[in-house]
Amino acid sequence: MNEEKCEIVDIWEVLGRRWSLHILKNLTTHGTVRFNEIKRLIPEISSTVLSDRLLELEREGLISKKIFPQVPIKVEYSLTPQGKELQPILHQLNNWVDKWQSHRIENKFETDNQNVKAYRKAAAR
Amino acid sequence: MNEEKCEIVDIWEVLGRRWSLHILKNLTTHGTVRFNEIKRLIPEISSTVLSDRLLELEREGLISKKIFPQVPIKVEYSLTPQGKELQPILHQLNNWVDKWQSHRIENKFETDNQNVKAYRKAAAR
DNA sequence: TAATCTTAGTAGTAATATAATACTTAGTCA
DNA sequence: TGACTAAGTATTATATTACTACTAAGATTA
DSSP: OOSGGGOOOOHHHHHTSTTHHHHHHHHHHHOSEEHHHHHHHSTTOOHHHHHHHHHHHHHTTSEEEEEEOOSSOEEEEEEOHHHHTTHHHHHHHHHHHHHHHHHHHHHTTTOOOOOHHHHHHHHTO | OOSGGGOOOOHHHHHTSTTHHHHHHHHHHHOSEEHHHHHHHSTTOOHHHHHHHHHHHHHTTSEEEEEEOOSSOEEEEEEOHHHHTTHHHHHHHHHHHHHHHHHHHHHTTTOOOOOHHHHHHHHTO
């Protein structure tokens, strides 16, 4: 992994990366988890990206890892105090998602997104 | 824009995309905003991506747009009721970011991230 | 009169991020 | 002996995002 590309400018950037919120949400609900446990909880994520995200989150001080030097090795991830302060927020976010997820499916074919092209023509009378 | 690639599976996916949270945060704090206004508020974002994100957020029912067929055209973006329910959550998130942003900078060179490679060697004695 | 500016994007291409797959390590189990 | 384990890494392929330049019709400026 390149060191340069991991110099992330701010926390929004990290949170805005794919899977970050997912990972934090799972750490929030499951407490201490291991690498492959997260992979099982989020089956669509690849090892590569999970590894990157965990390193970024660790660097940002959101999670910490504990390594057990066994064979095979064991690594446990958990939230730091900073990460724990995110828990209530993530909970609320999760509730919000659950609430609207169903609505979204119902309204899927009703939404009438406005498109600028048509209105440009209208303006060009 | 390809229709297929815009079929997004869930809200987490949309929120987890780059700039989404940023855009929502700015809509939360500024109310009704126009396209170039957002670009000014988030100078690093490109037109291409801002356009994509706004469309996705509109499709998910988080924001709505109002088009004024003038020349030059005017488009206003604002939060839907669903989007407005995110406001308190985004506020808390924003506070959390502000709180820890400074810590992060201070601790930047103190963090001692654990790395598995070293421990594998330890285990391999 | 003509060049320039305006807005909310789009088109095309370059750069970057993510995905898929195979591989590593040393010990345990069959 | 060979398969299996966990937590990744390396390599290559694909998808996303960024970076220009461009559009349209009118208003402003020179």
